[in-house]
Amino acid sequence: MIKTVSIILLVLLGALLLMASRQPDAFAIERSVVVSAPAEVIYPKIADLHQWSAWSPYDKLDPQMKKVFNGTPGAAGASMYWSGNAKAGEGTFTVRELMPPSKITMQLDMLKPIEGHNVVEFNLESTEGGTRVTWAMRGPNSFLSKIAGVFMNMDTMIGKDFEDGLASLKSQVEMK
Numbered sequence: 001m002i003k004t005v006s007i008i009l010l011v012l013l014g015a016l017l018l019m020a021s022r023q024p025d026a027f028a029i030e031r032s033v034v035v036s037a038p039a040e041v042i043y044p045k046i047a048d049l050h051q052w053s054a055w056s057p058y059d060k061l062d063p064q065m066k067k068v069f070n071g072t073p074g075a076a077g078a079s080m081y082w083s084g085n086a087k088a089g090e091g092t093f094t095v096r097e098l099m100p101p102s103k104i105t106m107q108l109d110m111l112k113p114i115e116g117h118n119v120v121e122f123n124l125e126s127t128e129g130g131t132r133v134t135w136a137m138r139g140p141n142s143f144l145s146k147i148a149g150v151f152m153n154m155d156t157m158i159g160k161d162f163e164d165g166l167a168s169l170k171s172q173v174e175m176k
Contacts, residue, residue: 019150020147020150021146023146023149026138026140027138027145027155028137028138029136029137029138029154029155029159029162030134030136030159031136031159031162031163031166032133032134032166033132033133033163033166033167033170034130034133034170035130035174036129036173037130037174039102039126039131040101042101042131042133042173043100043101043102046104046133047095048073049073049078049095050069050073054172055165055172056168057161057165057168058088058161061084061088062084062085062088064085065082065084065085066082067081067082071095074098075095075098076097076098079092079094079095080093086113089113091110091111092109092111093107093108093120094107096119102125103122104122105121106120106121108137114144114145115142118138119137119139120136121136121138122135122136133166133169133170135162135166137158137162
């Protein structure tokens, strides 16, 4: 009996590892929304990390989250370190490149709950009805992430956060 259970567990583990190994080596997640405002109005709310608490879905995960800001707000090199509960995790956002009013590139270095190093981009482009704001994230898919990907759809999970954040940004900008 123990031998049969052990063999079954080894086969299941092997199948899991095989499925994980077939996951892509990189991921990309992207969501967009059209905001009824010019890019010049929206851009500072993204480029200045101090303003994220007004619209970011991640700030809602832990109202007691500790934040430390460094650098000049809204400038390349500005960063925000955060440490929160198990949902919020711990990490650093660093503004890498600014191309006002159309593009912001950031480095996201997650320390907890799972370490990860990803590039985050916001693109703002003029469109009928206002400005299309696109929030994108891309990075390597670690083997641990590949295993998680067998059970969870990360695009759906993180994409939902991006959708919520963009909706909140839209609401905040359009209220004024």
